[in-house]
Amino acid sequence: MTQSPESGPDFSKSELMPAIAQDAATGEVLMMAYMNAESYAETVETGRAVYYSRSRNKLWRKGEESGNVQKVHAIYLDCDRDTILLKVDQIGGAACHEGYKSCFFRQVTPEGLEVIAERVFDPSDVYGKK
Amino acid sequence: MTQSPESGPDFSKSELMPAIAQDAATGEVLMMAYMNAESYAETVETGRAVYYSRSRNKLWRKGEESGNVQKVHAIYLDCDRDTILLKVDQIGGAACHEGYKSCFFRQVTPEGLEVIAERVFDPSDVYGKK
Numbered sequence: 529m530t531q532s533p534e535s536g537p538d539f540s541k542s543e544l545m546p547a548i549a550q551d552a553a554t555g556e557v558l559m560m561a562y563m564n565a566e567s568y569a570e571t572v573e574t575g576r577a578v579y580y581s582r583s584r585n586k587l588w589r590k591g592e593e594s595g596n597v598q599k600v601h602a603i604y605l606d607c608d609r610d611t612i613l614l615k616v617d618q619i620g621g622a623a624c625h626e627g628y629k630s631c632f633f634r635q636v637t638p639e640g641l642e643v644i645a646e647r648v649f650d651p652s653d654v655y656g657k658k
Numbered sequence: 659m660t661q662s663p664e665s666g667p668d669f670s671k672s673e674l675m676p677a678i679a680q681d682a683a684t685g686e687v688l689m690m691a692y693m694n695a696e697s698y699a700e701t702v703e704t705g706r707a708v709y710y711s712r713s714r715n716k717l718w719r720k721g722e723e724s725g726n727v728q729k730v731h732a733i734y735l736d737c738d739r740d741t742i743l744l745k746v747d748q749i750g751g752a753a754c755h756e757g758y759k760s761c762f763f764r765q766v767t768p769e770g771l772e773v774i775a776e777r778v779f780d781p782s783d784v785y786g787k788k
Contacts, residue, residue, distance in 0.1 A: 535766070535771055536766065546676050548687060548690065555684070557687065557743055559736065560741045602765055604762035604764060604766065604774075605766060605771065606689065606762050607755065607758075607763070611690045611761070611762075624736075631736035631737045632734035632743045635734050636733040636734065640665040641665055
């Protein structure tokens with residue numbers, strides 16, 4: 529599939545671009561990670577979210593270890609084409625490696641951070657005990 | 659209000675942190691911008707979204723020119739405390755300077771980018787003709 533450069537994110541601005549994953553059914557924001565051109569291309573091609581891990585310096589095929597892949601329903605770009613929004617179906621019900629549906633499971637309150645979600649899984653069951 | 663460092667974003671990792679603004683009522687993702695420690699503190703204190711403009715290198719009080727401020731209903735942090743999620747009430751109905759409710763008004767399709775939203779306002783009416 530040949531497309532003009534304007535049909536995708538503008539990676540000429542930045543090699544890494546924020547990508548927001550939102551639950552396609554509920555609209556809940558699940559996580560934010562980064563994509564490079566290669567991970568974006570693989571996401572489009574496979575229909576599964578592929579990010580770029582800044583800590584590991586390599587492609588991060590979300591769910592490759594846990595099995596909790598993200599099936600991509602739709603991809604949107606912002607006005608500057610430098611942020612990506614994915615609507616996804618989160619297999620396993622939890623996007624966060626800490627076992628919560630969303631990585632945004634803590635709310636800022638005057639008393640400090642408050643956990644506002646229930647754990648979907650125990651991380652040690654999914655990733656193995658350390 | 660004195661809080662432990664763990665009660666807010668971890669700006670020791672990065673001076674600028676992505677902040678996602680989500681419509682508090684509908685869950686629609688409106689935009690993503692960046693915050694530094696100062697803009698985050700002012701957001702918490704005033705209850706209005708204040709970002710940091712990377713292009714202008716200064717605080718960006720969202721709506722300071724257009725009047726379309728964002729009233730902040732709730733703030734969440736992700737598992738690494740390096741991404742911020744705001745639930746906001748977008749005054750004026752449009753977060754995007756191009757006049758759309760959301761900056762993510764274009765969907766990636768096999769035929770290219772497709773505009774999937776209606777304009778709420780004409781940018782030239784709000785920002786003046788150039």
